Amino acid sequence: MNEHSKEPDIANMSTWEELLEETVNTLSLLYPESARVEGQWIVLSASGYDQAGFLKNKDTIASNLATRNLKRILNRRIEGEPIQYALGSWSFRNLELIVDKRVLIPRPETEVLVEVALSFLSQNQQTDTKIICDLGTGSGAIGLSIAQECNDVEVTLVDHSMDALKVASANLAGLGNHAVKARILQSSWFENFPESMRNSFDLIVSNPPYIAFGEDLPPSVLNFEPSEALFAGEKGTEDIESILISASQWLTTGGALVIEMAPHQTTEMSETAKSEGYSNIKVHKDLAKKPRIVSCIWEE
Ligand SMILES: C[S@@+](CC[C@H](N)C(=O)[O-])C[C@H]1O[C@@H](n2cnc3c(N)ncnc32)[C@H](O)[C@@H]1O
Numbered sequence: 001m002n003e004h005s006k007e008p009d010i011a012n013m014s015t016w017e018e019l020l021e022e023t024v025n026t027l028s029l030l031y032p033e034s035a036r037v038e039g040q041w042i043v044l045s046a047s048g049y050d051q052a053g054f055l056k057n058k059d060t061i062a063s064n065l066a067t068r069n070l071k072r073i074l075n076r077r078i079e080g081e082p083i084q085y086a087l088g089s090w091s092f093r094n095l096e097l098i099v100d101k102r103v104l105i106p107r108p109e110t111e112v113l114v115e116v117a118l119s120f121l122s123q124n125q126q127t128d129t130k131i132i133c134d135l136g137t138g139s140g141a142i143g144l145s146i147a148q149e150c151n152d153v154e155v156t157l158v159d160h161s162m163d164a165l166k167v168a169s170a171n172l173a174g175l176g177n178h179a180v181k182a183r184i185l186q187s188s189w190f191e192n193f194p195e196s197m198r199n200s201f202d203l204i205v206s207n208p209p210y211i212a213f214g215e216d217l218p219p220s221v222l223n224f225e226p227s228e229a230l231f232a233g234e235k236g237t238e239d240i241e242s243i244l245i246s247a248s249q250w251l252t253t254g255g256a257l258v259i260e261m262a263p264h265q266t267t268e269m270s271e272t273a274k275s276e277g278y279s280n281i282k283v284h285k286d287l288a289k290k291p292r293i294v295s296c297i298w299e300e
Pocket residue numbers: 103104105106107110135136137138139140141142158159160161164187188189207208209210228229230239
C-alpha cells in the first residue's frame with residue numbers, strides 16, 4: 001500500500017496478469033487465506049472477463065478505466081468492507097445478485113433453505129399455479145431463486161425496508177423471462193397484505209432477522225450489514241415467533257412454512273410451531289450439519 005494514502009499501489013499500464021499478482025500481494029497482507037481467490041474475483045469483476053476470457057487476455061495491458069475500477073474495488077476491501085459488497089454482486093444458487101449495504105449478503109445456509117422450500121413444491125401434486133411468499137426478501141435471493149427454478153409459481157417478495165426492496169427490484173429486473181413470476185410488496189411481515197391473500201399461500205418461506213441484541217458478531221458483519229436484517233430483539237426469536245403466530249392465517253390448508261434460524265433456536269421454535277397448531281414439524285440441517293431450518297404444515 002502507498003505510504004501517504006490508502007490507495008493501493010497498483011501501477012497503470014500493467015497487464016491483467018500483473019494486476020492479478022499485485023492485487024493478490026496487496027490482499028495477502030490483510031487476508032492471507034483468501035487473498036488469491038479474492039484477487040481473482042476482483043480482477044474478473046474489474047476486467048469484465050470470465051475465467052476463459054481472462055486466460056486469453058492475461059497479457060493485454062488493462063485500460064486506465066479498468067485499472068481505476070480495480071483500485072476502487074481493492075480499496076474498499078482494504079478498508080474492511082466484505083468482498084461481496086466491494087464487488088457489488090454475489091452468486092446465490094443460479095443467480096448473480098446485486099448486493100450492497102442495503103441488504104444482507106446471501107449465505108450458503110440460505111441456499112439450503114431454498115432447497116427445503118423447493119422440496120415442498122415438488123411434493124404438492126396440485127397442478128395449478130403455486131402461490132409463494134418470501135418474507136424479508138432482502139436482495140430477493142430466496143424468492144427469485146424459486147421463481148427462476150420453478151415453472152408454475154407466483155412469488156411475492158416482501159420486505160419492510162424500501163431500501164432492500166430497491167435492490168430486490170433491480171435483481172428482479174435481471175431475471176429475464178422469469179421476472180413475470182415475481183412481484184414486490186412493502187410490508188412489515190403480513191401487515192399490508194390485502195385480504196384477498198388470506199389463506200392463499202402454498203408456501204411461505206423466510207430468513208428473518210434472528211440475532212439477539214448484544215450478541216457477538218464479526219466486525220465485517222456488524223459494521224457493514226444492515227442491522228435491521230440481523231437483529232430481532234432481546235431474545236433473537238421475536239421475528240420468528242411473530243411469523244409463526246401469523247402465517248397460519250395466510251397459508252392454504254396443507255400449505256408449508258419454512259423458516260431459517262440459528263441452530264440453538266430450532267428446538268424452542270419447533271415447540272412454538274407445535275403449540276400454534278402446525279403439524280409435520282421438521283428440523284433440517286445446513287451444509288455444516290447444524291440444525292438450521294424449521295418446516296411445518298398448516299392443516300387446520
Ligand atoms: C436476515 S435478512 C434476509 C435477507 C434475504 N432473505 C436473505 O436470505 O439473504 C432479513 C430481512 O428481513 C427484513 N425485515 C426485518 N424486519 C422485517 C419486518 N418486520 N417485515 C418485513 N421484513 C423485515 C430485513 O429488511 C431483511 O431484508
